[in-house]
Amino acid sequence: VVGSIVEGREGECGAISWESKALLEDLVIASGISYTFVYIPMYYENFWTSFFAPSYDEEKGFNWSVGFLPDVPIFALSVADIGGLVVPAFREPEKYTGTYSRCPRRPIYLSLRDLATQFSEVTSEKASPALELTPEQFEASRHADHPAAELMYLSWEYVIRAGPDCGVRDQKQTLSIYPQAKTYREWVKDSPLVKDYVKKLKAEKAAA
DSSP states (O other): EEEEEOOOOTTTTTTHHHHHHHHHHHHHHHTTTOOOOEOOOGGGGGGSSSSGEEEEEEETTEEEEOOOOOOOEEEOOOOHHHHHHHHHHOOHHHTTTTTEOOOTTTEEOOHHHHHHHHHHHHOOOOEEOOOOHHHHHHGGGGGGGSHHHHHHHHHHHHHHSSTTTOOOOOOOHHHOOOOOOOOOHHHHHOOOHHHHHHHHHHHHHOOO
């Protein structure tokens, strides 16, 4: 079995979408089946599709309204690069069976502010986080009047604890398995998703 999981098998994160992966990990290990687990990151694409995508204003440029602290490092990688980490587990099962592939630490940790700043540097577009939450405001977001408020808080709170100094994720291992993994800057420069989304938002604003 080759599976994607998150660190924290003893329920460190209270979000069901994360705890369910930890439960599956326990079940696979208890079964005695040979396994390789990949600690998945967040994906660059998450910040350009649906829930986390930026809005656009002709004066302010592109703005991300994500309810998280703007300068906290987030573990991230492109969806397209996950295959490069997973294929070796199938190609050389004897090498990776019973192991964990711990997706990257720096330089593929980046904050919401980094997401905006690096996008701006690559494209020459204005960009910034739309929200500048304080730690107190972030804590209060858990109790916001929204059905997903606690789920989102628990997920982001876990991102804080799974930061660069958590000792779990290993950039050296990731890049030794797949050295072609793109940084966010490289991904933004090459991504059709980003180009199409920028074009779409600008066209919508021009037509309004």
